[in-house]
Amino acid sequence: MADLGLAGGLVTSAAEGAIATLAEFLGDQAIEETVQWRHRPTYPVDPETGQGFAHVQYAFAAHRAVVDVDTGLGLVKVVELACTQDVGKAMNPQAVIGQIQGGTAQGLGLAVMEEILISGGRIRNPSFTDYLIPTILDMPPMRIEVLEYPDPNAPYGLRGVGEAPTISSGPAVLAAIRAATGLDLTRIPVRPEHLTGTS
Secondary structure (H helix, E strand, O other): OOOEEEEOOEEEEOOOEEEEEHHHHHOOOOOOOOOOOOOOOOOOOOOOOOOOOOOOOOOEEEEEEEEEEEOOOOEEEEEEEEEEEEOOOOOOHHHHHHHHHHHHHHHHHHHHOOOOOEEOOEEOOOOOOOOOOOOOOOOOOEEEEEEOOOOOOOHHHOOOOOHHHHHHHHHHHHHHHHHHHOOOOOOOOOOHHHHHOOO
């Protein structure tokens, strides 16, 4: 039994090759295992260098945006987004893609439309009629590349998925608008008056 392993859903033996499917091998037996996991120690960030191990693990994502900009009307349309992200291990690949798409939509919204307006201490746009968030019509086609480099300090090598694209997609959209217009845009969301010079 010591030479048994799993390959492609099959129980294999070094001597005999494929023996059976995992379901056939286990039959009606209940398999139960308890595992206790403790993350690595964390330490505060050094105030002088800004370096340290303040987090249990890190997520990595990079975005590229393509935009069409009408500087006369101050309109922006994001026509493509591409994302490459290291997810550690994609336990549920379809859910991973959905998390990247959802996080990217949030970043796009932050870059070009989402803004809480406050006047006299009151929120002036308290409903989704006035506070705009991206819909499916605002999302461009997305090219997503999922990288799997397991994190040695996390269970199953997993990394966080939804947060990283939220952080990187907004700056990618803003960088694309800057590149298209040559404007030194310093705030988000980018409003029409920032592009027409009427602000």
